[in-house]
Amino acid sequence: MNIFQELNERGFCYQSTGAEAIEQLLTSEQVKFYVGFDPTGSSLHVGHLLPVMAMRLLQKAGHIPIVLVGGATGQIGDPSGKKSARPILTKEEVASNVEALKKQLAHFISVEDGKAIFVNNLDWFKDIGYIDFLREIGYFFSVNRMLAQESVKSRLEDGLSFLEFNYSILQAYDFYVLNRDLGCKMEFGGQDQWGNMVAGTELVRRKGGNEVHCMTIPLLLDGNGQKFGKTAGGNNVWLDVNRTSTFDYYQFWRNSDDAAVRKLLFYFSPLPVAEVEALTGEGANINRAKEILAYEATTLAHGEAAAREAFLAAGGKFGFADPEKKVATTSTVAGIEQNAAIELPESELPQTAFESEGMALPRLLVECGISKSTSDGRRLIQGGGVTINDVKIDDVNKIVTVADFDGGALVLRAGKKNFRRIVIK
RNA sequence: GGCGGGAUUCCCGAGCGGCCAAAGGGGGAAGACUGUAAAUCUUCUGUCUCCGACUUCGAUGGUUCGAAUCCAUCUCCCGCCA
Numbered sequence A: 001m002n003i004f005q006e007l008n009e010r011g012f013c014y015q016s017t018g019a020e021a022i023e024q025l026l027t028s029e030q031v032k033f034y035v036g037f038d039p040t041g042s043s044l045h046v047g048h049l050l051p052v053m054a055m056r057l058l059q060k061a062g063h064i065p066i067v068l069v070g071g072a073t074g075q076i077g078d079p080s081g082k083k084s085a086r087p088i089l090t091k092e093e094v095a096s097n098v099e100a101l102k103k104q105l106a107h108f109i110s111v112e113d114g115k116a117i118f119v120n121n122l123d124w125f126k127d128i129g130y131i132d133f134l135r136e137i138g139y140f141f142s143v144n145r146m147l148a149q150e151s152v153k154s155r156l157e158d159g160l161s162f163l164e165f166n167y168s169i170l171q172a173y174d175f176y177v178l179n180r181d182l183g184c185k186m187e188f189g190g191q192d193q194w195g196n197m198v199a200g201t202e203l204v205r206r207k208g209g210n211e212v213h214c215m216t217i218p219l220l221l222d223g224n225g226q227k228f229g230k231t232a233g234g235n236n237v238w239l240d241v242n243r244t245s246t247f248d249y250y251q252f253w254r255n256s257d258d259a260a261v262r263k264l265l266f267y268f269s270p271l272p273v274a275e276v277e278a279l280t281g282e283g284a285n286i287n288r289a290k291e292i293l294a295y296e297a298t299t300l301a302h303g304e305a306a307a308r309e310a311f312l313a314a315g316g317k318f319g320f321a322d323p324e325k326k327v328a329t330t331s332t333v334a335g336i337e338q339n340a341a342i343e344l345p346e347s348e349l350p351q352t353a354f355e356s357e358g359m360a361l362p363r364l365l366v367e368c369g370i371s372k373s374t375s376d377g378r379r380l381i382q383g384g385g386v387t388i389n390d391v392k393i394d395d396v397n398k399i400v401t402v403a404d405f406d407g408g409a410l411v412l413r414a415g416k417k418n419f420r421r422i423v424i425k
Numbered sequence B: 001g002g003c004g005g006g007a008u009u010c011c012c013g014a015g016c017g018g019c020c021a022a023a024g025g026g027g028g029a030a031g032a033c034u035g036u037a038a039a040u041c042u043u044c045u046g047u048c049u050c051c052g053a054c055u056u057c058g059a060u061g062g063u064u065c066g067a068a069u070c071c072a073u074c075u076c077c078c079g080c081c082a
Helices: A003-009 A019-028 A046-060 A091-108 A130-136 A143-148 A150-156 A167-182 A191-208 A246-254 A258-268 A273-279 A286-302 A304-318 A361-367 A374-382
Strands: A032-037 A064-069 A117-120 A186-190 A213-217 A346-349 A386-388 A409-414 A418-424
Touching: A003 A019, A003 A046, A019 A213, A032 A046, A032 A167, A046 A064, A046 A091, A046 A186, A046 A213, A046 A258, A064 A091, A064 A167, A091 A286, A117 A167, A143 A150, A150 A191, A167 A191, A186 A191, A191 A213, A246 A286, A246 A304, A258 A273, A258 A286, A273 A286, A286 A304, A346 A361, A361 A374, A361 A386, A361 A409
Parallel strands: A032 A064, A032 A186, A064 A117, A186 A213, A346 A418
Antiparallel strands: A386 A409, A409 A418
16 A cells, blocks of 8 residues: 555545655655644644644655744734634744744654654745745735635635734745755645635746645544543643643543544554454444553653553543453553553642642642632532542531541542542652 | 624523513533433522522623613624725
């Protein structure tokens, strides 16, 4: 199976400038291709991961990814797929985001010399003059065409600033520069990038005289047609461990819809196509498949050791899906002894807080981050969702004192999946 | 620059002098059922020292016994015209 077929089978292909030409290109030479990321935040989240995974596969097949972080375009804001303009970031914010994203991306692709190229489009935009740019590039763009572009059309009603309107021209220029200076021949991106990407291939053809291609990757939705990558609390699942703990990251994948597991394994695990099909086929152990998915996805983002810990912690708490290891898999999760100690997320609080008066339970729920306010904590208790050391508490006025701790620790639980080990300091 | 429309709780969106902490939907949380799934059903979803009090409806200042609702000024958004 060649790389193009693999991308295709794994579901990475949505629209392209020509499937046959792209397959031909990818199978006949080492291709430099680029994917752009806008530094609109200081961390990527799961929703950004699809193009990253495509990059990985292509790199493994011997092609060279050019990872473009948009230090310039990030200052403009891409209107594609947005209902309204984003807040404009300061140049300093953009610059620090660029660094943060670079670091995260380096987990997913090999950064060894010559295997990948990192660029920042600020390098070629920062010194360009407006007049020169208009004369050189503006000439090739038809406003009529631009207005017909979906991302522009949909914003015409709600308003679109000239700033944002220019975005696709800048992105197109990126492609032109990368083609001219580095010999970049392809661009990959999210489905919503289609218009911008095509603008790029046309610019390269008309101005540079070179034939280049682009391909979009489908937009990933969760079971309810929502944008993929939100969970518990509607928050994004971040790649940054400080924002989303490894345990929560693992849990996000572990809790995937049955119906999505195959697709997710194709996208986010390195397991071969045939194995994924077997794991998720008729009568397969779907929960084991989810464990493998969670383990593999966590390994990619946080490393094997962290993934192993998360696997053991989650399995220890909720049970392992395949304790006898009957399911055949090439995943290294198969080698893990399923009996290690349970590690739950911990919160440390000073002992004094639980002496004499003690601490009201709603307060404690807030202190350890389970509830966002004491009112919220009360409702949780009233709803029958709170447990201390597996004993259900329905008294809103429950006071937690040293007596409730066993060996300096206590396990507070809200709902089925939300645990917090409270440790006295 | 002129004319018109709008800003409501996480989001969308009702409300248009007291019955409003504010309908409805979405999202989220908990419970039941389950497989740490989906679907379904029930409850909850401003804050607090929580059977009572306090603070919210773009901002500020008025009118009124009483305003998210009326008036004035301001800020921001949108449309049409220039």
